[in-house]
Amino acid sequence: MNVTLKQLKVFERVARRLSFTRAAEELYLTQPAVSMQIRQFEEAIGLPLFERLGKKIYLTEVGEELYKLSRNIARQLDEAEQLIEELKGTETGRLRVSVANTVHYFAIRLLGEFCRRHPKVRVQFKVTNRKGLLQSLEDNEADLLLMGKPPETPELEAESFLTNPLVIIAPPDHPLRGRINIPLTALADETFIMREVGSGTRNSVERFLEERGVRLTVSMEMNTNGAIKQGVEEGLGLGIVSIHTLERELESGRLAVLDVESFPILRQWFLVHRAGKRLSALATEFADFVRHEAQHFVRNDIIETALGRSLADLRNLDPDPP
Numbered sequence: 001m002n003v004t005l006k007q008l009k010v011f012e013r014v015a016r017r018l019s020f021t022r023a024a025e026e027l028y029l030t031q032p033a034v035s036m037q038i039r040q041f042e043e044a045i046g047l048p049l050f051e052r053l054g055k056k057i058y059l060t061e062v063g064e065e066l067y068k069l070s071r072n073i074a075r076q077l078d079e080a081e082q083l084i085e086e087l088k089g090t091e092t093g094r095l096r097v098s099v100a101n102t103v104h105y106f107a108i109r110l111l112g113e114f115c116r117r118h119p120k121v122r123v124q125f126k127v128t129n130r131k132g133l134l135q136s137l138e139d140n141e142a143d144l145l146l147m148g149k150p151p152e153t154p155e156l157e158a159e160s161f162l163t164n165p166l167v168i169i170a171p172p173d174h175p176l177r178g179r180i181n182i183p184l185t186a187l188a189d190e191t192f193i194m195r196e197v198g199s200g201t202r203n204s205v206e207r208f209l210e211e212r213g214v215r216l217t218v219s220m221e222m223n224t225n226g227a228i229k230q231g232v233e234e235g236l237g238l239g240i241v242s243i244h245t246l247e248r249e250l251e252s253g254r255l256a257v258l259d260v261e262s263f264p265i266l267r268q269w270f271l272v273h274r275a276g277k278r279l280s281a282l283a284t285e286f287a288d289f290v291r292h293e294a295q296h297f298v299r300n301d302i303i304e305t306a307l308g309r310s311l312a313d314l315r316n317l318d319p320d321p322p
């Protein structure tokens with residue numbers, strides 16, 4: 001049987017997703033390239049691997065059997081790759097990091113410095129939402145994640161490395177700007193632009209409001225922090241975002257943080273990897289770098305001025321309450 005590793009890898013992904021389109025996206029291939037690999041695989045074994053019913057594809061009997069085998073092979077290939085990365089040490093090799101949309105603002109600076117110290121490493125850096133992050137760990141496509149509090153499961157190891165305050169933002173000429181300790185009830189007259197369902201920021205905001213019996217008028221939903229900030233600047237409503245997304249706007253005075261009762265909502269950023277996964281020397285070094293250096297890559301001066309208090313004060317509050 002003349003089957004290549006590439007054909008096996010493509011087949012494994014199509015079979016896992018039961019979709020040529022998703023497999024192509026995830027493997028960074030075109031759909032015709034995926035179809036061709038599958039066709040060549042089928043020609044090599046002389047049997048069809050998939051059958052099509054309407055718009056859906058299904059594995060044939062031989063497809064099912066080969067899927068079980070190819071999963072084992074894919075896992076072993078991953079282990080071999082891991083071993084090779086390990087042998088390459090920290091000076092060359094590949095680092096795969098996936099981060100939440102909200103984290104990428106400072107994570108890119110962090111990564112920049114890490115790459116300056118390790119100029120020969122290759123980096124795969126993926127920015128996605130919470131659901132996508134957990135999926136990339138499960139699919140073994142990331143060594144490390146930087147994200148909000150992950151689900152508590154024995155399959156993940158997580159460690160917090162930085163405080164993440166969520167704040168209410170307004171245009172600089174907003175009438176509530178400058179008022180101190182604005183009661184939550186005063187927000188009833190405002191409209192809000194909210195993050196999409198599936199965002200960690202949105203989850204926390206909803207939980208926070210529910211615990212306090214507060215309902216906000218949400219006029220719009222947007223799926224990036226960048227869009228929300230621009231919407232707020234344009235006067236479309238108020239927004240609730242991580243202060244780590246705001247450094248440029250606060251520095252230039254394009255946006256203001258409102259001083260609202262019980263705010264900021266205090267969260268933490270976490271470093272996450274699969275429990276039991278042996279991290280390469282490079283991934284271990286990056287994890288250490290994040291642990292010890294992340295705090296130097298956020299502008300604490302701007303943050304403290306906007307919050308009107310020191311970060312040391314915030315540390316006395318309870319972050320990420322259950």
Ligand code: PGA
Binds near residue numbers: 102129130195198199
């Ligand atoms: P997000 O941030 O809102 O961009 O998903 C991640 C998180 O806070 O969990």
